[in-house]
Amino acid sequence: MTNDNKLYDVIVIGAGPAGGQCARELAKAGRKVILLEHSQEIGQPNYSTAGTPRETIEEFDLPAKVLSATWNRIYFASTHEVAEWTYPETRGYVFDFAALKKFLAEDAARHGADTMVGAAATEFIKEGSNIVGLKYKGIFGEGELRAKYIVDATGHWGFANSFLKLNQTQSDDLASALELQLSGMPSGFEKTVALYFGKVAPQGYAWIFPMEESRACKIGIGSWGRLPNNTELKQLLRSFMGKFDVSNHLEPIEIHGGGGFISPGVKYHAYKNIIMIGDAASQVNPLAFEGIRHAFKTSQLAAKCIDQALKSSTDIVSLEQKYENEWRNLFGWRWNISYRIGKALYRKFTDEDLDKLMYRFQSVDPADAFEVFFNYRYELIYKYPKLALLFAKYLSF
Numbered sequence: 595m596t597n598d599n600k601l602y603d604v605i606v607i608g609a610g611p612a613g614g615q616c617a618r619e620l621a622k623a624g625r626k627v628i629l630l631e632h633s634q635e636i637g638q639p640n641y642s643t644a645g646t647p648r649e650t651i652e653e654f655d656l657p658a659k660v661l662s663a664t665w666n667r668i669y670f671a672s673t674h675e676v677a678e679w680t681y682p683e684t685r686g687y688v689f690d691f692a693a694l695k696k697f698l699a700e701d702a703a704r705h706g707a708d709t710m711v712g713a714a715a716t717e718f719i720k721e722g723s724n725i726v727g728l729k730y731k732g733i734f735g736e737g738e739l740r741a742k743y744i745v746d747a748t749g750h751w752g753f754a755n756s757f758l759k760l761n762q763t764q765s766d767d768l769a770s771a772l773e774l775q776l777s778g779m780p781s782g783f784e785k786t787v788a789l790y791f792g793k794v795a796p797q798g799y800a801w802i803f804p805m806e807e808s809r810a811c812k813i814g815i816g817s818w819g820r821l822p823n824n825t826e827l828k829q830l831l832r833s834f835m836g837k838f839d840v841s842n843h844l845e846p847i848e849i850h851g852g853g854g855f856i857s858p859g860v861k862y863h864a865y866k867n868i869i870m871i872g873d874a875a876s877q878v879n880p881l882a883f884e885g886i887r888h889a890f891k892t893s894q895l896a897a898k899c900i901d902q903a904l905k906s907s908t909d910i911v912s913l914e915q916k917y918e919n920e921w922r923n924l925f926g927w928r929w930n931i932s933y934r935i936g937k938a939l940y941r942k943f944t945d946e947d948l949d950k951l952m953y954r955f956q957s958v959d960p961a962d963a964f965e966v967f968f969n970y971r972y973e974l975i976y977k978y979p980k981l982a983l984l985f986a987k988y989l990s991f
Contacts, residue, residue, distance in 0.1 A: 600708075602626045602741035603904055605728060607715045609636045612872025612889035613747030614698025615654070619897035621705035625904065628739060629699060629707055630730060632714035636699045641850040642886065643773060643803050643812055644689035645787050647968050650887045651687060654894075660697050662690040663804035668963065669788040673945045675952035679960040686787070688803050688812075689886065715753050718744075725867060742867065743900050743913075747893075749873040750854040754865065761860040761876070766819045769798070769856050769883060772827040773814025775805060775848040780838040784808035790834070791952075792945045796822060798883075799940075800834045810847075813838075816883060818856055818940050856880045858933035863921050864914040869896045877925070880933035882967065888925070895920055928970040935972070938988035947984065954981040 606617045609631035617629040644662075651661070666685050669678045703709055713732030718725045719740065727740035746754040750768075755761050780802065788802040798817035805811055815831045838844070857876035864870065871877065872889040879888060896917060903913040943951065955963070958978060965971040976982050 600626070600628075600740075602628050602708075602739065604628075604743045604745060604900055605630060605739050605741040606745040606747060607728070607753055608747035608749060608872075608874070609633075609695060609699050609709070609711075610747060610749060610872060610889070611642075611694060611698065611886045612874070612877075612893050613745065614695055614702065615890050616745050616747060616871060616893035616897050617702040617707050618698050618705070619894055620900065621702045621707040623897065623901045624706070625901060627702070627707045628741075629702055629709045630713055630715060630739070631699075631709070631711045632732075634712040634733065636696050636709070636711060638692065641773070641852040642689070642691045643771075643801065643814060644691040644694070644886060645686060645803055645884075646689065646887050647686040647964075648684060650890065654890050656694070657697065660689055660694040661687045662693075663688040663785070663807050665785050665787050665804060667786040668967070669783070669786050670952060670955060671788070671790045672948035672952040673792040673794070675949045675956075677952045677955035677958070679958075679963045681960060681964075685964065688787075688805060690805075694886075715748070718757060742904070744868045745896060745900075746868060746870045746874045747872050747889075750876070752870065752874045754868050754870055754874065758865060758868075760862040760865055760870075763855050763857075763876075767856045768853055769816060769818045769878075770827060770853040771798075771814055771816035771851065771883075772831050773812050773850040774831070774835075774846045775810065775812050775850070776844045777810055777847050778844040779804060779808050779811045780844070783811065791939075792948045794834050794837075795830060796825070797940045800830070802838075812850075814850070818883075818936070854878050854883075854885070856883070856933070856936070858930045859922070859926055862918075864917045866911075866914060869900065869913075869917055871896050879970075880929060881936040881939070881970075882932075891924070892921060895924065931972055932970060934989055935985065938985070942988045947987075950984055951981075954978065954984060957981075 603625040604620050604627045606613045606629045609629050617627050620627040664684045666681045713730045716729045716731050719727040729738050783802050790800040795815050800815040803812045854873045855876045860876050863875045871892045877888050877892050878885040899917045962974045966974050
């Protein structure tokens with residue numbers, strides 16, 4: 595193929611939110627970039643619940659066509675208690691995940707990026723100890739691509755990690771999820787992101803998110819690690835849906851499944867001229883399992899570091915260190931604390947503890963709740979001593 599004869603500045607592997615945004619940033623900076631996607635259609639697989647705060651749309655200049663619904667209410671429930679917060683204005687959105695991925699790739703292409711679909715990376719090309727490109731195989735045959743830098747955005751499978759064995763993963767830290775998109779919305783959950791904790795979703799949570807401006811919804815369940823007693827997610831999801839009016843107006847139209855490794859921060863986010871972003875570097879938040887917003891941020895960071903390296907002919911070691919340092923300054927301590935809180939919440943809290951937690955959360959100011967849940971300002975918990983004491987039962991800082 596004609597792309598095989600080009601020397602690119604950057605190859606981006608994977609056209610999910612991380613890869614698409616990184617290619618978009620690099621193309622806007624005038625870099626010669628190619629976006630490689632193994633699926634035959636950009637936008638697939640369509641497996642993310644895809645909720646995000648309003649600030650994401652503003653910060654990354656995303657158009658209305660990638661948004662499916664708005665929300666202005668957060669609803670948390672344990673077995674016997676409920677905590678909820680309502681905001682006077684739109685506080686966040688739920689993406690049309692497939693439309694989001696397509697937009698990012700199309701916008702990258704509009705700014706000069708090349709794209710290849712139905713083509714999977716198969717191995718790195720080495721010259722001595724240097725990685726100078728990769729081989730691919732797809733519906734149009736096999737070939738080679740060469741570039742100065744490679745961005746791995748291949749999700750939790752992690753192309754670079756699989757071949758270079760950079761970061762060890764533990765099966766106990768694999769989170770999995772199953773979700774249905776339904777044609778209607780349970781009454782009372784319009785414009786609401788709802789999370790359920792406790793025995794309904796052991797080692798995780800269940801959720802209801804609006805879609806199509808609350809004319810449809812996503813109902814799902816996720817778990818961190820292997821479920822006890824050989825329970826399966828499909829059993830739990832069926833049981834959870836039994837709580838609601840699943841009648842003729844609530845028909846399933848899509849089913850999504852996915853997974854990712856939960857980590858307090860991997861050892862390597864970069865190796866020589868390879869940068870790993872998104873799920874490929876376990877950049878999903880360990881408390882809420884939120885990934886898209888952080889994928890955008892790390893994609894932006896990776897693109898900036900690569901662009902600066904190309905401008906100044908920075909050596910590979912310096913680029914590697916710069917990206918690592920900036921990632922850790924941006925997210926490192928937040929990930930570590932989120933991991934510890936998440937592990938306590940999902941692995942140690944009993945149903946009784948979770949009921950107490952929801953009861954204590956009822957007194958939390960809506961603005962503080964948003965800052966804790968989305969900006970990880972955990973210090974605000976200390977404004978509520980009884981809530982802080984409950985966390986202190988399982989945490990030591």
